Structure formats: structure tokens, C-alpha cells
Amino acid sequence: MSWTGKILRVDLTEGTCAPEPLNMEWAEKYLGQRGLATKYLAEEINPKCDPLGPENKLIMTTGPLTGTCASTGGRYSVVTKGPLTGAIACSNSGGFFGAEMKFAGWDMIIFEGRSEIPVYLSVIDGNAELHDAGDLWGTSVWHTDEAIKARHQDPMMHVATIGVSGENGVLFAAIVNDQHRAAGRSGVGAVMGSKNLKAVAVRGTGSVNVHDVPAFFETTNAAKAVLAENAVTGEGLPAFGTQVLMNVINESGAMPTRNSRDVQFEGAGDISAEAMAEPRKTDGKPNLLANAACFGCTIACGRISKIDENHFTVQNRPEYHHASGGLEYEAAWALGCATGVNDLEALTFANFVCNEQGLDPISLGATIAAAMELYEEGILNDEITGGLQMNFGDAEALVKATELVGKAEGFGADLGQGSARLCEKYGRPELSMTVKGQEFPAYDPRGIQGMGLGYATSNRGACHLRGYTVSSEILGVPEKTDPLVTDGKAGLLMAFQDATAAVDSTGLCIFTTFAWTLNDIAPQINADLESEWTVDRLQKTGTRIWNLERNFNLAAGLTGADDRLPERLVKEAAKTGPAKGLVSGIDKMLPEYYELRGWTADGVPTIETISGLDL
Amino acid sequence: MQKALIIDPGKCTGCKQCELACSFEKEGSFNISKSRIRVFDFHHDARYVPYTCTQCDEAWCEQACPVNAITTDANGVKNVHENLCVGCKVCTIACPFGTVNYNAATGKVIKCDLCGGDPACAKACPTSAIVFSDAEQSGFEKMEKWASKTDPGTQTAH
Known part of the structure; x- marks a missing residue:
């Protein structure tokens, strides 16, 4: 069977790493990943604890099929108590990090306590070690990923890290692995930051086995054929990514627009999948370069994009002139429809900043949208926003606000608390499009x-x-x-x-x-x-x-x-x-x-x- | 007909199903660190490139091996004979492409052997970025693609 049977327990207060057996009795009842880690969390922490205090724990967890050839079998989740909601947080990510955990011989990593100094964890097969991360603290996801690989002289490591936003307690900070895949929602990155844990780097050279080999290949092959023959997973998602939804949802009249004042966005066509694939008028190149797969995925819905080098967001900023994870539907909606901005390149830039600094683009876009409504209502003014003119549809306001949130600077620190706290602070809680403190998505x-x-x-x-x-x-x-x-x-x-x-x-x-x-x-x-x-x-x-x-x-x-x-x-x-x-x-x-x-x-x-x- | 792995990086999504299939075929478990084919992720260029042994006609690895542990079979495949290999790694140095690698667990070298004529990587590839076909026609698809783009002109009466 594909369980390694081992959990790594990392006590950040004591600075220790210790293996322990996976609780198979619980695995029988809760299967793995989301279910199993929630069971561990529920048993091990006081649900009333401060999500950003040392008594909260953070669990990185795989499922039984992670690391196998089952299509899409590479997912991992981060389970913790969420600081945005005060509820259970469970954020799921693709990329290659989860499978690498399995190959290194671990089903789950449980982090507890809080380190005195910034640290990162390296897991190289059976060897787990905490390292000083003082020089990485204050740096981006992209820098941290590359610096750790360089330090260990191992380009085949897979790194999950927070950016500056997670360090600074942005309540919708994400944990980004492989530079652009994210455990995105509920502020799991802020929990990681509160523990002074900058990153986790994993390298595995071991094996994942399955119980019944012939049956496993038979069933996974049959299931792959189902994906290939299906119109959504076989055609729509590979060709258009999740952005296949942009026009569909807009036509359905279910597109939350300008902080949900409207349900259809007149600019949807400008930021749709089709627009991403078309050559730009400015430089003749398309925004979308390739569709990319996560580990073992035969769908490959991931969007890899490149911003027009002459666009105002990246002019003379070569650090943004390479490709990175581009707009998924939720991000395009939040950064675009919710804010009324129809500038595809600006949205892509904001999305890159989310990758770079570790932010959830859904909560980010929705929070900026709420701020725009507060601004247009006259509740927020230029003094509060530091001169940002937060008008709906203003691409410059969107990208400037995004960069401020990423670094938790100025008005960005206010925005980094999320829409519910922002609207509460300025006396208009009803303008926050949230449930349990979390911004709702694109429907x-x-x-x-x-x-x-x-x-x-x-x-x-x-x-x-x-x-x-x-x-x-x-x-x-x-x-x-x-x-x-x-x-x-x-x-x-x-x-x-x-x-x-x-x-x-x-x-x-x-x-x-x-x-x-x-x-x-x-x-x-x-x-x-x-x-x-x-x-x-x-x-x-x-x-x-x-x-x-x-x-x-x-x-x-x-x-x-x-x-x-x-x-x-x-x-x-x-x-x-x-x-x-x-x-x-x-x-x-x-x-x-x-x-x-x-x-x-x-x-x-x-x-x-x-x-x-x-x- | 000699067959070869024809790799088109333009179709690769970087999913690593080929590595999973290769490692299972060769190691009996999913262990991509032992895969004989590797997918390289050039993230900043949005390119994914599968890479493995091309079975050179006059193979450096075979020439360099001091104990004749690498031989060519009737289909042109360079096979490592584990019973002869002494793990000296000279072939890994000789190979200009890096596709022969040392396996510390066994003390032998490992490389692609086309799975005896039915490569697992090609069967597992969901996008046909890796296909196993006629080695002499490896350029066919690209030629066809470019041919289709040429100006058809006007067919004149003969």
C-alpha cells in the first residue's frame, strides 16, 4: 500500500524533529490528507486556541494516492486552525511537493510550537533538519525557493514556502510550493509565519508501493481514459484552464462584479481564456505560453503566462519578465471582475505578486473590491489609502494595492487583514462579501x-x-x-x-x-x-x-x-x-x-x- | 525497422507520468529518482522537456566501458549487463548527454533500454509528447506541420 506509515513531528519550540508511526486506525476511518489531518488536529489542539499562537499546529499532509501514477495523484494539503476565519483551515495544493514528501518517506509533517528565530526545515529522505533562515526572512517565495536549492546543491528539491506576507501576518497569506502552486486559502501562510517557519524543502529518493499492482494499473488506466474522453477534463481544461468558466458564468448572470453590486461584468471578454490565448495588440505575443501539469496529472489545466514587457506594471522590472503561473478563473475573477478591472496584463501581474509573496488572490481581489466600494462611498479617503485612488476599474490602484498587501506596508497592512476586518474597522461590515470572515469566490x-x-x-x-x-x-x-x-x-x-x-x-x-x-x-x-x-x-x-x-x-x-x-x-x-x-x-x-x-x-x-x- | 523514442517537448505538460511508468517498469515501484527518463521543468520559459538516452549508433558509453558491460542488440539498443558492470562510472563520464547514471543502491549504472521494445514512458504519456516509432521517420510530424504552412501557390495546368 502507498502509505509510508511515518509521520514527521517537528517541535519548533524545542527545535527537534522526530518520526512516529501513522495512526492506521484513524487512516481507516478518515482515509488521508484532509480527513486524517483534521482528525489529528482536532485531537491535538484546543479548538479555541489563537490561530497565530504557538499552541496552534500546522500539518502538511498527503493522501494515499499521492506519489502514485493515478492521474492527479500529487496533491497535498495544509491543515491548521485558520486565522482569517477562526475555523478549520484546509488548503490543498498541486505541484510536486506532496509527491516528494512521499518519496522522502513521509505521509505527514506536523509542526508545533514556535521557533525563536526564523528557520526552514529540510527533509532529505529520512533526514530532517531545521536550519537558520535569517537570511531568507524578508525575501520572496521565488528567492527562497532558489536560495534553498542552491544552498543544498540540489535543484531537484521541492520547496513550500511563505513570502513576505506570511511573515507579516497577512490573514490570507498562502504557502506556495514549486514557485507558483499554492495552499492558498484561509491564511495558512500566516500560521506558518507565526511559527517563524519560512520554508520546507523536501527531496526523496525512495519508493511508493501499491497493494494490488495489476488492479491498480487497470483501474488507474481506465480512469485516465475517462478523463481523456470527457469534454471538460479532456478538452476544456487543457485548452482553456479553469478560465473556461469566465464567459460561461458571466452569461449565467452569476459573476460577482464590483463587490457584488452587479452580477455581470462587461469586461469579462477582455480577461477570458480566449483573450489570454490571443496575440496581444501591443507586442503580438499571447499572454498564455503553455498549459502545465501538476505531478501525475493527465489533465494539465495550469496556465503559464508571461506579461508584456512594456506593460506599465513591469516596465524596467526584469524580475517579472519571465513566465510564471498565470490566471486561473478564480484569480481572474477576484482581481478583475470583483474590482471592475479589465486589464489582462495588470491582473496577470497581480497574480504574479501573489505567487511571489504568497497571497490568496481570491481574498486579495475581494478585499480590494470592498476597499474600492468603501472609497467610492467616501468612507475611505486618500489620507487613509496613502494616496491610492481606489476606484472600481482602476488597474493602477489594483496593482499598487496588491504590492502593498504583499509587503504589508501602509494601507496594505489594513487590506491584509481581509475584507471582513477592513469593513468592520471602517464601520460598514455589510459591505464585506464574506462568510465566517472568508471572502467568497467567483459565483x-x-x-x-x-x-x-x-x-x-x-x-x-x-x-x-x-x-x-x-x-x-x-x-x-x-x-x-x-x-x-x-x-x-x-x-x-x-x-x-x-x-x-x-x-x-x-x-x-x-x-x-x-x-x-x-x-x-x-x-x-x-x-x-x-x-x-x-x-x-x-x-x-x-x-x-x-x-x-x-x-x-x-x-x-x-x-x-x-x-x-x-x-x-x-x-x-x-x-x-x-x-x-x-x-x-x-x-x-x-x-x-x-x-x-x-x-x-x-x-x-x-x-x-x-x-x-x-x- | 529500427524504432526510437520520438520526443516533442512542445507537447509535454511536465506531468511526469513517463517517470512514474519508467520507474515502475524498472524498479517495481513508483520511484521517479530512479527513472531512466527525466522531464526538465524550465519554469521561467514555460517549457517542459523529457530527456533520455537516444541509443547512439556509435555509443560513447559502450566504447568507454572497460569491461564490455554495455552492448548493442539487434535493434540498436545499448544494454547494460548488470552481471558485468563494475560500477566504475566511466560510461557516465563518457556519455555527452548525461543519460547514463549511477545507482548507488545497486552499485551499477542505469540507462534507458527501451523496455525491450515496448517503452513504458511512451505508453504512459497522455499528450503523445513521447512516442515510439520508426527511427528513420522521426521528423515526419514536424515536416508535415511545416509543409502545411507553406504557401500553396496556384496549381497550374500541366
Whole structure:
């Protein structure tokens, strides 16, 4: 089986690294990655602890399929208590770091305590060592990645690191691996920074084995064929990346625009997948250079872009003249539609800064959007913004604000606390498009009703990756439902949430589920591991994980009252498009959702529900 | 017909399925550090390049080996005979392309042997960046692509 059976426990306070066996009893119940690490976290920390204090822990975790040839089998997650939300944080990343952890012989790394001085961890097969990172502190993701490889004389290392934003406590700081893949959401990078942990560098020369070899190749090959033949994973994503959604969602009237004042963005075409691929008028070259795969991925949706060297953002700044991870749909939306900016090169630059300094572009763009509304309302002025004229649609304001947030300087420090704290500070909390303190992503709940319930009930704050009902409501996968109605959405969302919790625990990428169902995934895990994994068992595991996370959040002090959408979405109707005249029907869906979950009317899992799940 | 691995970096996405397949074929487990084919990620140029032994006709590795542990088979493949290899690494120095490498775990050198005529990397590649086909026609696809771009002119009556 593909588990190494080993966990690395790093006590940053004491400066020690020690191996311990993986708790296989928990692995049987929580599978791996998201589920298993959440179990560890829930057992090991006080849910009420300060997320940025030494008592919080940070777990880097792989799934059973990480490091195998299963398509997309390279994912890893960072699990911790999130500083943006005060809830469970679980951020998933691709690239090559997760598989390298496995090859080095580790299923999981648990960081605890807080180092006195900045350090980085090197893991070279069985040897784990903490090193002084004083010279890396204050430097970017890109510099740190290259400096560590140079120091160890090993270009084949894979590095996960924070940039300056994580060091400075930006509450939506990311942990970036392989220079442009990120455990992006909920501020996991700020937790890493609070521990004085700059980076983790891994190099593995060992093996990953599977339980039933013939069955493993048979099932993974069959599943790869399903991905190749599917219109989304076989054609749409390789050709356009997630940006395939830009025009689709805009036409659906579900594009949160200018801090959700509008639901359609007139500039969507300028920042779409098609625009990225077209030769620019300025220099005749396209923004998009290549589509790139993460470890083992046969889809390859990653966008690699290069900015026009004469664009105002990078003029005479050669450090930005190379290619890097370009705009994914969520980033293009947040940096573009949410702020009303339609300058593709400016958005790409802001995205590069997110890679360089380790920022979540969703929270960043949404927070800048909130600041723009506060500015246009006259609440923020030039004195507060340090002269930044934060008008919707202003590309210069977007990129300057982004650079300030990255370095947590001036007004950027205010923005780095996220939209909820920003709007609260300036007396207009209702202008923050957040749930549980986390900015919501690129789907307006007035135009895609299921997503409203999804944001409200997501265990890590507003998020599209906890139950992507867009699949059904817009794309018709696995079957089409009407995005404008609330009927049936509670059950639909619950099915998505539980299946996603299971998939996030496997080591696979959630994007496979545009084509795969659990019927495609269960046989791969079953061939990989010794015990029997069926679709039914995966579903139950997903439900168990969802309730485990919910219980963690309740113990942390959150309540059903936090399952609430911003006022705007339930009071101000969509102005245009198919959803014109509609608000979110969250009030109709939430009680039904609680009931289907087996939770009380206050959103607390009942004793019967908990005992049935064997938490 | 002699067949060869025809590699087109323009199609490579850098997923490393070839490395996974190669290492499983040769080592019996997923261990990409032992893969005989490597994908190089030139991130700043957005280029991904698979690279392995091209099975030179007059191979430096074979010429350099002091114990004749590398021989050429009927299909032109350079094979390392592990029972003869003494791990001196002279072949790794002789190879101009770096595609023969030492394996400390066994004390022998490892290199691509085209899996005995059915290379696992080519079968695993999801984008056909690596294909196994006629060594004499390796340029066919590129020629066809460029031919299709030439000005067709006007066909005149003969």
C-alpha cells in the first residue's frame, strides 16, 4: 500500500524533529490528507486556541494516492486552525511537493510550537533538519525557493514556502510550493509565519508501493481514459484552464462584479481564456505560453503566462519578465471582475505578486473590491489609502494595492487583514462579501442558488471547493439542475460536500470530478490500499469528515449564526441577466440542509448523528 | 525497422507520468529518482522537456566501458549487463548527454533500454509528447506541420 506509515513531528519550540508511526486506525476511518489531518488536529489542539499562537499546529499532509501514477495523484494539503476565519483551515495544493514528501518517506509533517528565530526545515529522505533562515526572512517565495536549492546543491528539491506576507501576518497569506502552486486559502501562510517557519524543502529518493499492482494499473488506466474522453477534463481544461468558466458564468448572470453590486461584468471578454490565448495588440505575443501539469496529472489545466514587457506594471522590472503561473478563473475573477478591472496584463501581474509573496488572490481581489466600494462611498479617503485612488476599474490602484498587501506596508497592512476586518474597522461590515470572515469566490449566489448555501455552510468559510454545485447547476455534471431555484439544493449540496471531503482525502485533485464520480475513484483506492474501499465507504467517510470539521468549528466557538450570507445577497436583487430580480434563497435552503444533515435547528449535529458516524 | 523514442517537448505538460511508468517498469515501484527518463521543468520559459538516452549508433558509453558491460542488440539498443558492470562510472563520464547514471543502491549504472521494445514512458504519456516509432521517420510530424504552412501557390495546368 502507498502509505509510508511515518509521520514527521517537528517541535519548533524545542527545535527537534522526530518520526512516529501513522495512526492506521484513524487512516481507516478518515482515509488521508484532509480527513486524517483534521482528525489529528482536532485531537491535538484546543479548538479555541489563537490561530497565530504557538499552541496552534500546522500539518502538511498527503493522501494515499499521492506519489502514485493515478492521474492527479500529487496533491497535498495544509491543515491548521485558520486565522482569517477562526475555523478549520484546509488548503490543498498541486505541484510536486506532496509527491516528494512521499518519496522522502513521509505521509505527514506536523509542526508545533514556535521557533525563536526564523528557520526552514529540510527533509532529505529520512533526514530532517531545521536550519537558520535569517537570511531568507524578508525575501520572496521565488528567492527562497532558489536560495534553498542552491544552498543544498540540489535543484531537484521541492520547496513550500511563505513570502513576505506570511511573515507579516497577512490573514490570507498562502504557502506556495514549486514557485507558483499554492495552499492558498484561509491564511495558512500566516500560521506558518507565526511559527517563524519560512520554508520546507523536501527531496526523496525512495519508493511508493501499491497493494494490488495489476488492479491498480487497470483501474488507474481506465480512469485516465475517462478523463481523456470527457469534454471538460479532456478538452476544456487543457485548452482553456479553469478560465473556461469566465464567459460561461458571466452569461449565467452569476459573476460577482464590483463587490457584488452587479452580477455581470462587461469586461469579462477582455480577461477570458480566449483573450489570454490571443496575440496581444501591443507586442503580438499571447499572454498564455503553455498549459502545465501538476505531478501525475493527465489533465494539465495550469496556465503559464508571461506579461508584456512594456506593460506599465513591469516596465524596467526584469524580475517579472519571465513566465510564471498565470490566471486561473478564480484569480481572474477576484482581481478583475470583483474590482471592475479589465486589464489582462495588470491582473496577470497581480497574480504574479501573489505567487511571489504568497497571497490568496481570491481574498486579495475581494478585499480590494470592498476597499474600492468603501472609497467610492467616501468612507475611505486618500489620507487613509496613502494616496491610492481606489476606484472600481482602476488597474493602477489594483496593482499598487496588491504590492502593498504583499509587503504589508501602509494601507496594505489594513487590506491584509481581509475584507471582513477592513469593513468592520471602517464601520460598514455589510459591505464585506464574506462568510465566517472568508471572502467568497467567483459565483454569485443570486445566479447560482446552490452556491449560496455552499458558502454559508462551508466549514472553512466561503468557498467553492467544499461543494461545487456549479457542476450541476451550470455545467450539468452529473446532471443538470436549475441554478435559479432553491428546491433540492440542500440535498444536492450535501452530496457534493461529502464526496468532496472524501476526494480531498485521497491525494487526487478535485478537478477530476468534472469527469469522475466516486465510482471511478473507489476502485483506484481499493487497489492501492489493503482494506476494502467501496463507493459507499467513501461516501460515509466524507460525511464523517464533514461532521468532524463542523464539530471542530462549533468547539472553536462558531455557531449556526455564522452560516449567514452578506446582507447584500439576500436584500439587493440581481440587476441583469437570467437571475435579474432574484436574491439568494438561503433562508429556504438552510433549515432543510440542517435537517438532512441530522443537525438541530441551530446547526449542531445531534447525538444520534454523531454516534451513527463513529467520529 | 529500427524504432526510437520520438520526443516533442512542445507537447509535454511536465506531468511526469513517463517517470512514474519508467520507474515502475524498472524498479517495481513508483520511484521517479530512479527513472531512466527525466522531464526538465524550465519554469521561467514555460517549457517542459523529457530527456533520455537516444541509443547512439556509435555509443560513447559502450566504447568507454572497460569491461564490455554495455552492448548493442539487434535493434540498436545499448544494454547494460548488470552481471558485468563494475560500477566504475566511466560510461557516465563518457556519455555527452548525461543519460547514463549511477545507482548507488545497486552499485551499477542505469540507462534507458527501451523496455525491450515496448517503452513504458511512451505508453504512459497522455499528450503523445513521447512516442515510439520508426527511427528513420522521426521528423515526419514536424515536416508535415511545416509543409502545411507553406504557401500553396496556384496549381497550374500541366
